[in-house]
């Protein structure tokens with residue numbers, strides 16, 4: 001009976017070992033699951049490239065359980081509109097963030113604060129109208145920034161101050177009318193700038209940016225690439241690239257500044273063009289222009305003010321002259337009439353004197369005295 005007993009003992013030992021092995025495998029499996037980053041619901045996660053793809057899911061909020069180690073987070077083609085400032089908190093490993101084709105309108109100033117390793121930020125095709133100047137101050141490694149197809153009407157000064165590594169920037173299809181050169185000066189590494197499809201106003205406000213663009217295009221190290229900056233206003237420059245507009249056409253700007261410091265200016269007019277012929281001066285003498293204008297009417301914006309002033313002066317002078325003339329004519333006419341009447345009276349008096357007595361003569365003397373007085 002020994003053999004069967006030892007057999008059963010062996011069987012229980014085997015079962016024990018099996019149980020141990022299964023426990024171990026189970027534990028290993030659990031550990032493996034825990035080691036893998038959890039993937040947010042219905043997103044696709046690539047554990048090798050650390051990419052989390054949550055695009056096209058109709059999301060209205062950023063999934064709260066995005067693994068902290070994520071390097072790429074794709075949230076394009078969703079319905080994100082207002083994001084809380086902690087939407088991307090703790091994602092300091094994130095390098096690429098794509099928020100294109102959403103309905104974002106305002107971004108809290110600290111929303112990207114933790115994204116210190118961000119190199120690419122896509123905000124294309126949203127409804128962003130304003131940006132906080134500190135929005136990108138914590139992502140010094142940013143190399144690509146796409147803000148195209150939004151509603152930006154201006155960029156806050158200092159927006160790009162913390163972005164010395166930025167290589168490409170797109171501002172296409174916004175509502176920008178002018179740009180400040182100082183905003184772009186910190187972008188020392190910029191190579192590609194897209195500014196097309198904006199309602200550019202090619203006037204004095206854009207002159208300094210034109211300078212910057214010229215410097216950017218011909219920069220010594222690597223010539224920067226820039227798409228079209230086609231003017232929308234003024235009418236004379238519509239469709240023309242700002243870089244092709246000769247700098248001389250903006251000479252009036254400095255005169256404008258001089259004029260501005262002395263006297264207030266009213267609404268700014270369009271700059272001059274070669275297309276528009278120089279209007280003939282209505283009153284050359286009344287124009288207080290120091291130098292003769294060149295081929296381009298450089299002071300078109302300056303001229304209407306002085307013309308208006310000159311016309312005013314002429315009208316006032318004319319009115320004063322007219323009044324004085326009328327008074328003189330009236331006085332002369334009165335004098336003539338009086339003189340002729342007096343002469344006639346004297347003649348009649350001389351004729352009658354022998355007939356009339358002295359009293360009449362006395363009376364005549366009194367009359368003369370009163371008239372002199």
Ligand SMILES: *[C@@H]1O[C@H](CO)[C@@H](O)[C@H](O)[C@H]1NC(C)=O
Pocket residue numbers: 086089090
């Ligand atoms: C970020 O990390 C800190 C500390 O690790 C933690 O207290 C905080 O809850 C985290 N925030 C989010 C939104 O995960």
Ligand SMILES: *[C@@H]1O[C@H](CO)[C@@H](O)[C@H](O)[C@H]1NC(C)=O
Pocket residue numbers: 092093116117
């Ligand atoms: C961010 O980048 C720096 C330098 O490249 C690196 O040392 C650091 O570990 C990165 N941070 C994270 C959280 O990956």
Ligand SMILES: *[C@@H]1O[C@H](CO)[C@@H](O)[C@H](O)[C@H]1NC(C)=O
Pocket residue numbers: 077078101102103125149
């Ligand atoms: C912009 O996004 C909207 C909705 O997200 C989409 O319908 C539209 O086609 C997008 N436009 C472009 C030019 O990508």
Ligand SMILES: *[C@@H]1O[C@H](CO)[C@@H](O)[C@H](O)[C@H]1NC(C)=O
Pocket residue numbers: 256257260261264265
């Ligand atoms: C001209 O004056 C206006 C206000 O009177 C001011 O806003 C503007 O910046 C001035 N422009 C220049 C070029 O000095």
